[in-house]
Amino acid sequence: MTEKLTLTSPADLLAYIPHLLGGTPTESIVVLTATAGALGATLRVDGPMDTAPLGFAQTVTSLAAQDENATACYLIVYTDETSTDARFPYAAHVAALGNELATARMPVRKVYLVTSTHWAAYGSTERNPLDQIKDSNANATLTFRGSAPNVDVYNPALLGKWVEPVQVPVRTEESIEEARREWGTVLETPGMPDRESARQLAAWFQDNYIRDFLMADVITTNNGVIIDILLGKFDGCPDWKRVDHAEIIAFELMKVVPEGQRAPMLTLMGWLQWLKGYGKHAERYLKLAVEDAPGYRFAELLHELIGRVYIAEVAKNQETAYKRPTS
Amino acid sequence: MGTEYILTEDDKPAPGASFLENVIELQLLTAGESLGPVDFTHPQEHHDF
DSSP, X not given: OOEEEEOOSHHHHHHXXXXXXXXXXXXXXXXXXXXXXXXXXXXXXXXOTTSOHHHHHHXXXXXXXXXTTOSEEEEEEEOOOOSSOTTOTTHHHHHHHHHHHHHTTOOEEEEEEEOSSEEEETTOOOOEETHHHHTSHHHHHHHHTTOOTTOOSOOGGGSOSSOOOOOOOOOOHHHHHHHHHHHXXXXXXXXXXXXXXXXXXXXXXXXXXXXXXXXXXXXXXXXXXXXXXXXXXXXXXXOHHHHHHHHHHHHHHHHTSOTTSOHHHHHHHHHHHHHTTBHHHHHHHHHHHHHHSTTOHHHHHHHHHHTBTOOOHHHHSTTTSOOOOOO | OOXXXXXXXXXXXXXXXXXXXXXXXXXXXXXXXXXXXXXXXOOSEEEEO
């Protein structure tokens, strides 16, 4: 059942965003779509940097238009970039975005600014403390319901420093079948694999060809077409609990291999985050993958694709999109 | 047992090849400009605002 959350103030609205995005944005622009009296989709893009205002605004508007029900929106600028005018960061981009969103029949109701020290109505001289967001009713309610905005599977402190490398297996028809069978069993079994199983799985992930199968096998609603699987176009809603489980297992596998062999699992984690609609988290994992194994091609390519404002198909549709678990 | 994926003769992999990597390379040919990663989520509660 869908629970009701009443947001009565700007602080409530600003508190709600980290719960949806899995963290407080930085150097970003967020568009919150809305209908009469209710909020819709949340879109976050990186701050525009050197991008021309009109092109930026058109791209962001086309992404926001994925919410076909939206009739209005809110803009939130997250930045510490106040070198020109502290009240109007990214002024040309915000203005262009306002025009484009209005043209797309999603006029902007309000614009807010959030820095690392305060928040304000965009263009005003006020400097409201961030504690107002933290102490808001919305934050308290969402936290009470079990939502944690900063839950992170990846914890580098848990990764071993002195671990023997795994031997990359010889790829045969039989080994592919065995790898997929073992991976399927682990995905369907609560808890974590034992160390020996984890090292065997981590070894299979080192082979690019087998890795591709193992990644695709996380999604049981796939249609067997590789391009669809990669881009998140599935037959129905994925088993998101299985996806969450796969992400945790991927981190477990990272614990049993040394640096230089963790990239396949980091890439899997990045892809899964992207499927969930979290492009920023995906980018982080993919960067870590390339740091772990410089030149790791899959992570580099996926990073480039995601950086071109690609949204996974499954994340666009509210019926199939990820639902974050609550405790 | 996992899904039987559809691979044509042309999809037969070379040693070390990755079909997912090849798919991304093709996708990049028609991808838009680089503005960085995007987050896109939907409400999980009904909101009054």
